[in-house]
Amino acid sequence: MQTLQVITLGCSKNTVDTEHLLAQVEGHYTILPEEYDGPVDVLLINTCGFIGDAKEESVQTILAQVQSARAGRVLVFGCLSQRYADQLPGLIPEVDAWFGARDLRPVLDALGIVPDPARATQRYRRHGAYAFLKISEGCDRRCSYCAIPFIRGAHRSVPIEDLVREARFLAADGVKELVLIAQDTTFYGLDLYHRRALAELLRSLSAVEGIEWIRIHYSYPADFPEDVLDEMASNPKVCRYLDIPLQHVADPVLDVMHRHVDGAWTRALIARMRERVKGIVLRTTLIVGHPGEDRKAFEELLGFVREARFERLGAFTYSEEEGTWGAAHLKDSVRPATKQRRLARLMELQRGISFAYNQSRVGSETRVLVDALSDGVYVCRSEFESPEVDGEILVPYTPAMGPDPQAVVGRFMNVRITGADEYDLTGEYIGI
Numbered sequence: 001m002q003t004l005q006v007i008t009l010g011c012s013k014n015t016v017d018t019e020h021l022l023a024q025v026e027g028h029y030t031i032l033p034e035e036y037d038g039p040v041d042v043l044l045i046n047t048c049g050f051i052g053d054a055k056e057e058s059v060q061t062i063l064a065q066v067q068s069a070r071a072g073r074v075l076v077f078g079c080l081s082q083r084y085a086d087q088l089p090g091l092i093p094e095v096d097a098w099f100g101a102r103d104l105r106p107v108l109d110a111l112g113i114v115p116d117p118a119r120a121t122q123r124y125r126r127h128g129a130y131a132f133l134k135i136s137e138g139c140d141r142r143c144s145y146c147a148i149p150f151i152r153g154a155h156r157s158v159p160i161e162d163l164v165r166e167a168r169f170l171a172a173d174g175v176k177e178l179v180l181i182a183q184d185t186t187f188y189g190l191d192l193y194h195r196r197a198l199a200e201l202l203r204s205l206s207a208v209e210g211i212e213w214i215r216i217h218y219s220y221p222a223d224f225p226e227d228v229l230d231e232m233a234s235n236p237k238v239c240r241y242l243d244i245p246l247q248h249v250a251d252p253v254l255d256v257m258h259r260h261v262d263g264a265w266t267r268a269l270i271a272r273m274r275e276r277v278k279g280i281v282l283r284t285t286l287i288v289g290h291p292g293e294d295r296k297a298f299e300e301l302l303g304f305v306r307e308a309r310f311e312r313l314g315a316f317t318y319s320e321e322e323g324t325w326g327a328a329h330l331k332d333s334v335r336p337a338t339k340q341r342r343l344a345r346l347m348e349l350q351r352g353i354s355f356a357y358n359q360s361r362v363g364s365e366t367r368v369l370v371d372a373l374s375d376g377v378y379v380c381r382s383e384f385e386s387p388e389v390d391g392e393i394l395v396p397y398t399p400a401m402g403p404d405p406q407a408v409v410g411r412f413m414n415v416r417i418t419g420a421d422e423y424d425l426t427g428e429y430i431g432i
Contacts, residue, residue, distance in 0.1 A: 004031055006031075009046060082102065097110050131179070135157065139155055206235055220244075229277050286314075291330040355422035413429060
């Protein structure tokens with residue numbers, strides 16, 4: 001068989017796309033690992049086209065691969081080639097074919113593969129204790145700064161029965177934790193069932209044997225389905241953790257962003273979450289320097305972060321993205337140096353909040369999932385740490401864990417937190 005390799009760039013949604021694609025490829029090609037850098041018959045590059053840095057990384061990766069001349073054919077798909085389908089073939093003619101992000105069937109056609117419906121809910125992946133589960137595609141929101149709707153198209157939910165089949169496949173492969181992802185997980189079900197069905201999906205996935213944790217990412221604050229909070233509070237398999245990108249809190253900025261909420265709604269929603277789900281950990285993402293953010297609006301944002309005390313927080317500066325409503329109608333009114341100063345102030349504030357939260361956990365006992373073993377130390381997470389974005393709990397191996405250190409990877413154990421910094425924690429083993 002010919003050899004094939006995929007290089008995946010961008011977010012976890014792209015990772016899922018690659019794994020679905022390779023499930024169809026398996027048996028037709030010899031699949032080489034992503035880190036392989038030798039000769040290959042077919043090289044696929046799954047690109048990101050969301051913001052400037054991601055686009056630059058994708059372009060540089062494509063250029064480096066075609067210049068290396070190690071691949072017989074180079075095929076490019078994903079968000080970048082969806083977004084710039086008209087320009088890229090002329091700019092990088094060395095690429096043999098370009099495909100978009102909304103449908104993988106043309107890629108399979110180019111590989112000479114007829115899709116197998118039986119593999120539609122299967123994944124080709126390296127073994128691991130967690131997996132991302134993409135519950136929908138596209139987005140019907142029209143946030144002023146975001147290019148996703150015209151890259152990925154309108155919102156399309158995956159039927160519950162298909163997601164359950166996929167979860168069963170993953171559980172059989174050793175997956176213990178599902179991380180639910182989409183452009184907007186709270187919109188799930190509206191197109192198929194004419195209702196928000198995320199809580200119903202959580203109950204269905206909880207019934208899958210072998211799945212112990214279910215985690216929710218990318219939740220939109222407007223019209224948040226609060227039956228999800230009831231499920232989180234009562235269902236032991238649903239992690240008391242929520243990723244809810246709020247972007248801002250000042251009304252003038254939220255209005256310009258087209259977020260369909262105001263600051264009062266946002267504050268009340270966070271308060272309800274904390275009240276109804278005791279011990280919930282909240283992750284959010286914020287944008288600084290968006291058009292409409294004057295000094296007063298930024299100070300309000302800082303005050304909100306002090307008040308809400310998000311356990312996890314990421315932030316980035318606004319950048320104008322062509323094709324978005326903001327790029328067409330708004331002036332990028334905040335100077336780059338001001339954006340960077342604001343970002344530094346925000347993240348300095350958050351470092352103190354994160355450190356205080358982590359310190360408050362020292363001495364507590366918690367259940368963790370072991371992701372890896374590195375130099376005699378287990379890399380673990382509790383229900384309050386999401387993979388690839390949050391800190392980790394580092395636990396040294398001891399003979400009490402058993403004679404084979406590697407046998408613990410992919411399993412749960414109980415630990416006592418012994419130390420913490422602003423990002424990671426340390427712990428000691430206390431039992432299975």
